[in-house]
Amino acid sequence: MSRSEGVRAFRRGLETQQSGRAREAIDWYQQAVRHDPSLAPAHFNLAQLVREQGEIPRAAAHFARAAELRPDAADAWLNLGAMEERLGKFAEAILSYSRAIATGPADPKGHFNLGNARLAAGDWSGAATAYRQAIAIDPNGADAQWNLAMALLGEGRLDEGWAQYEWRWRKQRLDPRSRADAPLWEGQPLAGKRLVVWREQGLGDELLFATCLSDLIRRGASVTLVATPRLVTLLRRAFPDVDVVPDGGAGKLPGPVGPAPADYHVPLGSLPRWLRPSLESFPTSGAYLVPDRTRSEKWRSRLVSLPAGPRIGICWRSGLLTEERRRHYSSLTDWAPLFGERAYQWINLQYDDCERELAEAERQFGIRIYRWPGEDLRDDLESVVALMGHLDAVVTAPTVVSAFAGALGLPTWQPNLGGDWSVFGRIESPWFPTVRVISHLAPGSWSDTLARVAVELRVRAVPGPASPAAGLPGDSRPLVSL
Numbered sequence: 001m002s003r004s005e006g007v008r009a010f011r012r013g014l015e016t017q018q019s020g021r022a023r024e025a026i027d028w029y030q031q032a033v034r035h036d037p038s039l040a041p042a043h044f045n046l047a048q049l050v051r052e053q054g055e056i057p058r059a060a061a062h063f064a065r066a067a068e069l070r071p072d073a074a075d076a077w078l079n080l081g082a083m084e085e086r087l088g089k090f091a092e093a094i095l096s097y098s099r100a101i102a103t104g105p106a107d108p109k110g111h112f113n114l115g116n117a118r119l120a121a122g123d124w125s126g127a128a129t130a131y132r133q134a135i136a137i138d139p140n141g142a143d144a145q146w147n148l149a150m151a152l153l154g155e156g157r158l159d160e161g162w163a164q165y166e167w168r169w170r171k172q173r174l175d176p177r178s179r180a181d182a183p184l185w186e187g188q189p190l191a192g193k194r195l196v197v198w199r200e201q202g203l204g205d206e207l208l209f210a211t212c213l214s215d216l217i218r219r220g221a222s223v224t225l226v227a228t229p230r231l232v233t234l235l236r237r238a239f240p241d242v243d244v245v246p247d248g249g250a251g252k253l254p255g256p257v258g259p260a261p262a263d264y265h266v267p268l269g270s271l272p273r274w275l276r277p278s279l280e281s282f283p284t285s286g287a288y289l290v291p292d293r294t295r296s297e298k299w300r301s302r303l304v305s306l307p308a309g310p311r312i313g314i315c316w317r318s319g320l321l322t323e324e325r326r327r328h329y330s331s332l333t334d335w336a337p338l339f340g341e342r343a344y345q346w347i348n349l350q351y352d353d354c355e356r357e358l359a360e361a362e363r364q365f366g367i368r369i370y371r372w373p374g375e376d377l378r379d380d381l382e383s384v385v386a387l388m389g390h391l392d393a394v395v396t397a398p399t400v401v402s403a404f405a406g407a408l409g410l411p412t413w414q415p416n417l418g419g420d421w422s423v424f425g426r427i428e429s430p431w432f433p434t435v436r437v438i439s440h441l442a443p444g445s446w447s448d449t450l451a452r453v454a455v456e457l458r459v460r461a462v463p464g465p466a467s468p469a470a471g472l473p474g475d476s477r478p479l480v481s482l
Contacts, residue, residue, distance in 0.1 A: 006036025122418030185264035191220030287409030406432020
């Protein structure tokens, strides 16, 4: 090994990296660290490049070596922490970010990243403290302000958390006041007033916050809900006293909404600030969806031929699966503890292209997962709700499927990493009390978490009448009940 050869290779690597020839740069940096393993910049640059290639464990190893060689280099610790987070090693990431903070305490990035790691690990209080430290350094840091809202809500500090939740607009550089000519509703009396409520987030959030609509009616408001087009007929049936109209796509308001001008307008996600200030303000039941009878009958006719046994719907990940988000979800290969139970009939609710995964799970576990080619589980939401109305229970990742199940009143188990702010630190969802969250107790495999779901499902499976959500006669099966 020769330091001079290592330095020469490092310089060639830097030249090729700066000219955009990443593969060649990787080769030069590898030569550099072989000739001189103590070249911290070579380890750091190599880690950056292999991270871009998706080689996260390898990137982590080189960032760790760079940090070891240059313990005063905050960037090395920050990048190492980011890789450890990607690998699900939250305890290690927390230590790395703490080292970065010790090196550069005036840099908000270290505090912000520490908050993110604690948030992902479900340490709401620790995350809030870290975000507050980042905000003290940079009060205009919208990301830290927004994430503080998640931490406060996850900790169950609803009043403060909902106020902080309004930082989502600063984060998106949008002004909700500009969405309509009427004033923004900020808790004013509603008796005799016309209020336009407009959706602004994903389907799951829309279903979650829609549980507040009945409160507006009880306060005497005439309510128009501008909703996602796919949900319009479902929400009209669920809330007959609300005028539900489709938006113009991507949350855009249509032209004139209804026959009269509005007194106020409000984004759907702002309703909890005024209507859900405490856990006591949530209704005892969040179920409000009603399956369409014609579609429900179609599914009853299909499902009646299935073997006897509780019908369990499954969804294991989001349809938006980036590399960063992948660690938040299990794969079907982790579901061995559940698929070992032969009494259940498994029904697919995963709403993207997953046929290869389903076929592999059937081959690996010797089970049948029922699905019906041609059914659109992503866009035909009326059909999805009608199908789910005939299920006895659902096991799902924190996706829109969980919200549908809760809004139908279905017994639901939601395995996740422990970073779901929307349950406010509880096990049962205050929005949908039939949804039970099963979080990682400690760093470990998804199989461990799903084994806990399997035990609860087995313990709570009892004989009973047809599921009330189905609403159809002649459909008696064992009921899995909370």
